[in-house]
Amino acid sequence: MKQILAKVGLAVVIGTSALSGMVTSAAAQGVDIYVGPGHRPPPPPPGYYRPAPPPPPGYYRPPYGGPRGCDPRRAEDIARDYGLRRAHVVDVTPRRIIVDGFGRRGPQTLVFANVRGCPLMGR
Numbered sequence: 001m002k003q004i005l006a007k008v009g010l011a012v013v014i015g016t017s018a019l020s021g022m023v024t025s026a027a028a029q030g031v032d033i034y035v036g037p038g039h040r041p042p043p044p045p046p047g048y049y050r051p052a053p054p055p056p057p058g059y060y061r062p063p064y065g066g067p068r069g070c071d072p073r074r075a076e077d078i079a080r081d082y083g084l085r086r087a088h089v090v091d092v093t094p095r096r097i098i099v100d101g102f103g104r105r106g107p108q109t110l111v112f113a114n115v116r117g118c119p120l121m122g123r
Contacts, residue, residue, distance in 0.1 A: 070118035072097055074118050075099050075110075075118050076089060076099060078118050079112075083103060083104065084103055085103075086101050087099050087100070087101035090109075095113070096111050096113060096114055097111070097112045097113075097118070109123070
């Protein structure tokens, strides 16, 4: 009889702890209490409804969302982000852009695809 009561007590303790864990994770929304005749949300920050400023003089936006291929300067910037020092473009073909530079262990070459976004093809 003592073993049955011990098992039932253990089951109750486990069930209670499981329910209390579910209650604390489900109570994620905060409670706001307002005292007074009504509550209005705060006004938006100044300039919230203003249109975006015009582009600076001389700014060129290519038609149809930008160039179709990878810009060699962008490939150099991405190569620098990968840790290449003194990165420079060696070759540009319709399919790839090759960038040389110096990595941690010496000279290194990165090959980028000549498509939008300049994805890395190989090292």
